[in-house]
Amino acid sequence: MIEIRFHGRGGQGAVTSVELLALAAINEGKFAQGFPSFGPERRGAPVLAFCRVDDRHIRLRCKISKPDVVVVLDPSLIRIQNPPADLKEGGIIVLNTPKTPAEVRREYGFKHTLALVDANKVAREVLGVPIVNTTMMGALIRATGVVKLESVEPPLKERFGPLAVKNFNALKAAFEQTVIEERRS
Amino acid sequence: MSSKPMDQVTWQEILLGAVLTEPGSAREYNTGDWRSQHPVWTKSRCIRCGVCWTVCPEGAISEEPGGYFDMNTYCKGCGICAKECVTGCISMVPEEE
Amino acid sequence: MAHRVGMEVSLAVSEAVQMARAEAIAAYPITPQTHIVEHLSSVVANGELEAEFVNVESEHSAISTCIGMSATGARTYTATSSQGLALMNEILFIASALRLPIVMTVANRALSGPLSIWNDHGDIMAARDIGWIQIFVENGQEAFDHSVMAFKIAENHEVLLPTIINLDGFILSHVVEAMEFPDQELVDKFLPPYHPRYCLDPAKPVTMGAFAMPEVYTEVKMAHQTALTNSYEHILKVWKEWGDLTGRHYQPVEKYKTEGAKTLLLTMGCLSEVAEVAVDEMREAGMDVGLLRLRMWRPFPFADLRNAVAGAKLLIVCDRALSLGGAAPPVLAEVRSALYAMRGRPQTASFVIGLGGRDVAPDAFKAIVAQAQEEAQQKPTQEYHIFGVRG
Numbered sequence: 315m316i317e318i319r320f321h322g323r324g325g326q327g328a329v330t331s332v333e334l335l336a337l338a339a340i341n342e343g344k345f346a347q348g349f350p351s352f353g354p355e356r357r358g359a360p361v362l363a364f365c366r367v368d369d370r371h372i373r374l375r376c377k378i379s380k381p382d383v384v385v386v387l388d389p390s391l392i393r394i395q396n397p398p399a400d401l402k403e404g405g406i407i408v409l410n411t412p413k414t415p416a417e418v419r420r421e422y423g424f425k426h427t428l429a430l431v432d433a434n435k436v437a438r439e440v441l442g443v444p445i446v447n448t449t450m451m452g453a454l455i456r457a458t459g460v461v462k463l464e465s466v467e468p469p470l471k472e473r474f475g476p477l478a479v480k481n482f483n484a485l486k487a488a489f490e491q492t493v494i495e496e497r498r499s
Numbered sequence: 500m501s502s503k504p505m506d507q508v509t510w511q512e513i514l515l516g517a518v519l520t521e522p523g524s525a526r527e528y529n530t531g532d533w534r535s536q537h538p539v540w541t542k543s544r545c546i547r548c549g550v551c552w553t554v555c556p557e558g559a560i561s562e563e564p565g566g567y568f569d570m571n572t573y574c575k576g577c578g579i580c581a582k583e584c585v586t587g588c589i590s591m592v593p594e595e596e
Numbered sequence: 597m598a599h600r601v602g603m604e605v606s607l608a609v610s611e612a613v614q615m616a617r618a619e620a621i622a623a624y625p626i627t628p629q630t631h632i633v634e635h636l637s638s639v640v641a642n643g644e645l646e647a648e649f650v651n652v653e654s655e656h657s658a659i660s661t662c663i664g665m666s667a668t669g670a671r672t673y674t675a676t677s678s679q680g681l682a683l684m685n686e687i688l689f690i691a692s693a694l695r696l697p698i699v700m701t702v703a704n705r706a707l708s709g710p711l712s713i714w715n716d717h718g719d720i721m722a723a724r725d726i727g728w729i730q731i732f733v734e735n736g737q738e739a740f741d742h743s744v745m746a747f748k749i750a751e752n753h754e755v756l757l758p759t760i761i762n763l764d765g766f767i768l769s770h771v772v773e774a775m776e777f778p779d780q781e782l783v784d785k786f787l788p789p790y791h792p793r794y795c796l797d798p799a800k801p802v803t804m805g806a807f808a809m810p811e812v813y814t815e816v817k818m819a820h821q822t823a824l825t826n827s828y829e830h831i832l833k834v835w836k837e838w839g840d841l842t843g844r845h846y847q848p849v850e851k852y853k854t855e856g857a858k859t860l861l862l863t864m865g866c867l868s869e870v871a872e873v874a875v876d877e878m879r880e881a882g883m884d885v886g887l888l889r890l891r892m893w894r895p896f897p898f899a900d901l902r903n904a905v906a907g908a909k910l911l912i913v914c915d916r917a918l919s920l921g922g923a924a925p926p927v928l929a930e931v932r933s934a935l936y937a938m939r940g941r942p943q944t945a946s947f948v949i950g951l952g953g954r955d956v957a958p959d960a961f962k963a964i965v966a967q968a969q970e971e972a973q974q975k976p977t978q979e980y981h982i983f984g985v986r987g
Contacts, residue, residue: 332772333604333772336602336772336773337602337772339602340600340601340602340773340774341602343600344774345773345774346602346772346773346774347771347772347773348771348772348773349766349767349770349771349772350770352628352713352714352715352766352767352770352953353713353714371735371774372773373735373869373870373872373873374869374870374873374957374958375764375767375768375771375866375867375869375870375956376767376870376955376956376957376958377955377957379957469602505809505811505812506811506812508812508815509815510814510815510816510818510819510822511819512815513812513815513816513819514794515695515756515793515794516693516694516695516696516756516794516804517693517694517806517808517816517819518694518794518802518803518804519802519803519804519806520794520802522801522803524803524806
């Protein structure tokens with residue numbers, strides 16, 4: 315089982331991301347869960363969203379407290395939430411940042427594998443707005459292979475209708491541009 | 500509900516959801532046994548207008564042969580008929596102990 | 597052919613109600629149930645479901661309207677949570693006393709106060725004695741299956757009782773997960789149209805909800821109690837029929853790895869699956885621990901429970917509600933009553949977990965088992981524990 319935790323802000327679409335990921339995984343014949351950190355949503359407030367993917371029925375009904383991957387939609391959350399604090403040994407940090415791996419490691423002291431993409435730039439260029447949830451899914455897929463890129467297209471279409479094409483293009487662009495650097499020992 | 504007196508009906512005889520399929524079950528309640536007084540008509544002064552029959556809240560006044568009126572067993576003795584009688588021919592008489 | 601698709605569990609419940617061809621729905625939105633009726637309202641508005649959807653101003657009106665609609669002979673559905681269920685309370689007793697086969701989903705949520713929108717079983721435990729059939733589900737698939745089956749159970753002429761499907765709010769209702777949906781044809785074959793035994797019909801008038809004098813109230817309640825108790829065998833028949841059609845079989849008390857288990861956990865609702873994970877880990881560590889998952893809450897499956905605990909030394913009951921100032925939390929109270937006259941009954945231990953949305957991970961069940969096993973050696977000092985409470 316792979317457990318992924320999204321860190322975002324209310325309105326950035328973290329919940330949509332985990333739902334789309336779960337739907338993509340289920341369409342591939344896997345089992346998956348996608349769910350929000352339940353509660354009254356407030357635009358701009360830090361939020362969590364969770365995704366589990368496995369080859370068998372998933373029985374856990376708790377939050378993800380030892381994730382394999384954290385996806386950070388907004389780098390300002392690093393200081394507030396410290397997303398990798400409980401990341402598994404060998405886990406991956408997928409981060410929206412214009413910085414290089416060396417700069418990120420220097421600034422935050424991260425030891426884990428990094429997958430970095432300037433999602434704000436990609437989203438602005440492809441979508442025309444800096445909404446990074448679907449863009450960051452591209453980086454996550456590049457870093458983990460948790461689902462195939464093309465599996466995300468049908469649920470994107472279902473959710474976004476005519477806007478799905480742009481979102482899928484942003485996702486693909488982020489997939490291409492993501493920089494991965496293995497963990498430091 | 501069966502036609503048995505209510506206090507003899509068994510739980511097996513209760514219809515689904517205690518539904519009543521026959522109308523008029525309230526006829527079984529002899530409300531008249533509560534009363535402490537009842538109306539008595541003085542026929543010589545009765546003009547057979549039917550105001551008493553109209554105002555009775557319980558439908559406890561029936562028309563008799565000849566167009567006069569009298570109470571039935573559901574009269575609770577409220578006295579409205581006596582109060583409203585046009586000629587004052589109805590008087591309320593206490594129930595005998 | 598059945599096919600597996602991903603969907604939010606709330607929407608799967610509305611899908612079930614749509615496939616069951618509900619004819620009348622009255623509901624008021626309340627978190628975390630809202631997605632269910634919101635979706636139903638849209639499928640009715642789009643003409644995808646031929647039903648009357650009545651928007652009402654409160655849950656009291658929702659259930660009252662359902663009573664009226666069900667009394668006309670329509671297949672009737674509603675859903676609620678927490679304060680909504682509490683507001684329905686006086687009318688819930690009337691729905692069952694009138695023997696109207698309304699189906700209701702309760703997305704279980706803590707009762708205020710303090711105000712909480714999160715999950716526990718406090719809402720349904722406060723409505724325990726309303727005279728409805730009450731079933732608990734553990735995952736999205738079960739939520740779908742039991743929502744369809746509930747209509748068939750409720751409308752059976754030997755049953756004719758309203759039925760609640762309890763579904764944990766948020767931690768189940770708001771999760772997107774994989775489920776198998778049968779074809780409409782299968783559901784139609786399984787669930788024929790509802791034919792009431794008595795209904796409001798001007799051509800054949802009846803009186804519903806008549807006043808009962810002291811001479812007859814007791815007899816009416818005895819008839820109601822007997823119908824609810826006897827619904828047990830009909831529920832099992834419906835579950836078996838569905839199991840034969842879909843391969844998914846259900847039992848009043850489900851056993852998980854209970855063979856040779858000296859210690860048994862007992863849970864209800866979707867934390868049962870979390871407990872299964874804990875049992876797997878404890879079994880791997882060589883501990884003889886098993887799990888009982890209580891699915892049928894009303895009528896209470898006394899004989900199944902007694903059979904399921906036979907041979908166990910310690911039964912740990914996990915409640916998700918309190919009975920403030922009472923002898924025991926609600927599930928424990930029932931279980932102890934069921935076991936009281938049993939020869940060689942297991943010792944019971946009691947833990948209240950997951951109140952008001954408190955997260956429960958498999959480790960919690962392992963800690964509970966460790967604490968209960970240790971205390972079982974000593975003289976009990978407390979009727980029950982509130983697990984994880986600080987202080």
